[in-house]
Amino acid sequence: IAVGLGEIRVSRDPDAVLVSFGLGSCVAVCAYDLSARVGGMMHVVLPYCSNKESARKFPGKYADVGMPTLIREMENCGAVRTRIRVKLAGGASVIHAATFDGLLDMGQKNVVAVRAALEREGVPVVSFDTGGNKGRSVWMLVGTGAMTVRTAAGATVYP
Numbered sequence: 001i002a003v004g005l006g007e008i009r010v011s012r013d014p015d016a017v018l019v020s021f022g023l024g025s026c027v028a029v030c031a032y033d034l035s036a037r038v039g040g041m042m043h044v045v046l047p048y049c050s051n052k053e054s055a056r057k058f059p060g061k062y063a064d065v066g067m068p069t070l071i072r073e074m075e076n077c078g079a080v081r082t083r084i085r086v087k088l089a090g091g092a093s094v095i096h097a098a099t100f101d102g103l104l105d106m107g108q109k110n111v112v113a114v115r116a117a118l119e120r121e122g123v124p125v126v127s128f129d130t131g132g133n134k135g136r137s138v139w140m141l142v143g144t145g146a147m148t149v150r151t152a153a154g155a156t157v158y159p
Contacts, residue, residue, distance in 0.1 A: 003028070003041045006061030010040035010073045014143030021137045023090035025107035027063070027114050027130065028138040030087040031070060031123070032145035033079035039142030040079075042070045044090075046106075047113030063110060067117035084123050087147040087158050088114060089138040091130040107131065127158040 003009045003020045011018065018041040020028040032039040042060045049055040049062035059069040071081060091111035111130045118125060129136065129149045139148045147158040 003043045005043055006045050006058045008040065008042045008060035008066060008070050008073060010038065010070070010077055011142050012036075012038050012077050016142040017139055018142065019137070019139045020090075023136045023138060024092055024094040025090070025105075025110055027088055027090040027107075027110045028136075029067070029070065029114060029118075030089070030138065030140040030145070030147045031074060031084050032140070032142065033074065033083045033085075034145055035083050036078040036080065037143055038074050038077045038079040039140060039145065040070050040074045041138075041140055042066050044110055044114055047109045063113035063117045067114070067121055067123075071121050071123065081122065085126045085145065086118055086123055087140070087145070088125055088128040088130055089136050089147065089149045092135060093131070093133050094135065129156060129158065 014037045020043045027044040029042040044063045045061045048064045055065040060066040091107040134151045137150045
């Protein structure tokens, strides 16, 4: 099941594989509840949303408004918040822009915002493959929560 820019996908099919291709500064949030065999993925593009209409239409695009939506959709499929675990991938330093504050690293800002949103939701991060300067593609098997991250250099599996 492909998870595109700003999308949230949740599945109860233990054989389903959720995938986000070509993550640069974006972050894939791979969430799962092994007991309920429910998995979800969100493809975060930006850390925060200040436009209520955009937040309503595209909650998965933003870490701050998307995280509660992902958790709620998983709960609607039978997941229990206290059992949900998360693995993160992405947040590379591929977009740089000069600002009056210096160098803006959107990848790092996305990772920080995702972690803050997860903390507010009380959901722990159990592993991550973030930062650096290489793009990634990410696969998560719903039935096991295993996350595979592939870069040009190869693949790493996070069981």
